Amino acid sequence: MQKYTIAIGADHAGYQYKEAIKAKLQSEGHTVRDFGTGSDAPCDYPDFIRPAAEAVARGECARGIVLGGSGNGEAIVANRVRGIRCGLCWNEQVARWSRSHNDANVLSLGARTVSLELALKIVRVWLETPFEGGRHVERIRKIDGA
Secondary structure: OOOOEEEEEEOHHHHHHHHHHHHHHHHOOOEEEEOOOOOOOOOOOHHHHHHHHHHHHOOOOOEEEEEEOOOHHHHHHHHOOOOOOEEEOOOHHHHHHHHHOOOOOEEEEEOOOOOHHHHHHHHHHHHHOOOOOOHHHHHHHHHOOO
């Protein structure tokens, strides 16, 4: 598997998954930039998700992973950053499509909606799946407003 520099951010609900995913990624040789939060104390997810997404948009990180309770708010925040295509994924097939069809550069996961075991599988599939290109290129241009 290709090695990436990955931005990761979570709120309190996603904190434990963030720590487990970060450890797994680092053990596989990826570089992980952790944008917080640093505990499971209640916090506001945009404070951690936006900086992670901005690091991907600036090219400082090749990919990003954001986590919260459902992953919905996190995906919304990430997608407000120009150049980000964040997909909320709840199974391996959706993760595969988010990469192969949408060239997603940020993955959103809901710690209250999937098991940690499944979250780790989703991350692996998402990182390993290439963008198909072809008919999807024009769609990506339209998404990006180009």
